[in-house]
Amino acid sequence: MTKDVEVAEHHGGKDYHDPPPAPLFDADELTKWSFYRALIAEFIATLLFLYVTVLTVIGYKSETDIKLNADQCGGVGILGIAWAFGGMIFVLVYCTAGISGGHINPAVTFGLFLARKVSLIRALGYMVAQCLGAICGVGLVKAFQSSYYNRYGGGANELAPGYNKGTGLGAEIIGTFVLVYTVFSATDPKRSARDSHVPVLAPLPIGFAVFMVHLATIPITGTGINPARSFGAAVIYNNEKAWDDQWIFWVGPFLGAAAAAFYHQFVLRAGAIKALGSFRSNA
Numbered sequence: 001m002t003k004d005v006e007v008a009e010h011h012g013g014k015d016y017h018d019p020p021p022a023p024l025f026d027a028d029e030l031t032k033w034s035f036y037r038a039l040i041a042e043f044i045a046t047l048l049f050l051y052v053t054v055l056t057v058i059g060y061k062s063e064t065d066i067k068l069n070a071d072q073c074g075g076v077g078i079l080g081i082a083w084a085f086g087g088m089i090f091v092l093v094y095c096t097a098g099i100s101g102g103h104i105n106p107a108v109t110f111g112l113f114l115a116r117k118v119s120l121i122r123a124l125g126y127m128v129a130q131c132l133g134a135i136c137g138v139g140l141v142k143a144f145q146s147s148y149y150n151r152y153g154g155g156a157n158e159l160a161p162g163y164n165k166g167t168g169l170g171a172e173i174i175g176t177f178v179l180v181y182t183v184f185s186a187t188d189p190k191r192s193a194r195d196s197h198v199p200v201l202a203p204l205p206i207g208f209a210v211f212m213v214h215l216a217t218i219p220i221t222g223t224g225i226n227p228a229r230s231f232g233a234a235v236i237y238n239n240e241k242a243w244d245d246q247w248i249f250w251v252g253p254f255l256g257a258a259a260a261a262f263y264h265q266f267v268l269r270a271g272a273i274k275a276l277g278s279f280r281s282n283a
Helices: 002-008 028-030 033-062 077-096 107-114 120-144 165-184 188-195 203-222 227-237 238-244 246-268 271-283
Strands: none
Touching: 033 077, 033 120, 033 165, 033 227, 033 246, 077 203, 107 120, 107 165, 107 227, 107 246, 165 203, 165 246, 227 238, 227 246
């Protein structure tokens, strides 16, 4: 099979087909049930994501509370929290990929929009649905765990003591770059064709990316890399510190997503070179 691919590439053909770029503005989407079904899927997926993960964070803090003479080595630990976030992303992307693409993150949606994978209307609709789902998910956590919710910080993202805002911003940029770069790579049609003999379930590497980034950045920012996750927790917790640091969890992920989109599309996939070649051929 490798020889066949090499021959095809040698003769100028290719064994895969890139989907056409999404229109920048497609008003027809507003008349289609598939669009609203995708919004519902993003809303429910983000709700479930925040519900499970924030409950895990609060549960861990309650099980290791010094004031309650709890076992400091008990609970799931940072490793368990990272697994909760990564595992939920794996499950939810797997469940919703065929309906909405399984974004569950405004930064992922933004990166895919920059790469012309989704239209502006769909991107904005997804972001609104994701933020509303996050608010509702954290709201359920507060409703079910009201006695622990405020005591243990509501699962809100805040810059940890000892770190400056630049460090927190950098951690969010790099962490989101890793995630969005993985999304592009796992869903790349060229990769799927080239490695068809090695089937890879796309949600798996995406979930692992979330897991690994959480291990690295939980001590710094609590790990955002998802503006909806940070926004939903801040809205329900409504703490001054959480709101003061909120910009980090929007600017960082959006910059990281933009960098990942540029790197994958214009460097790895040579989009700039292809565009230049097309321009020269038409000149």
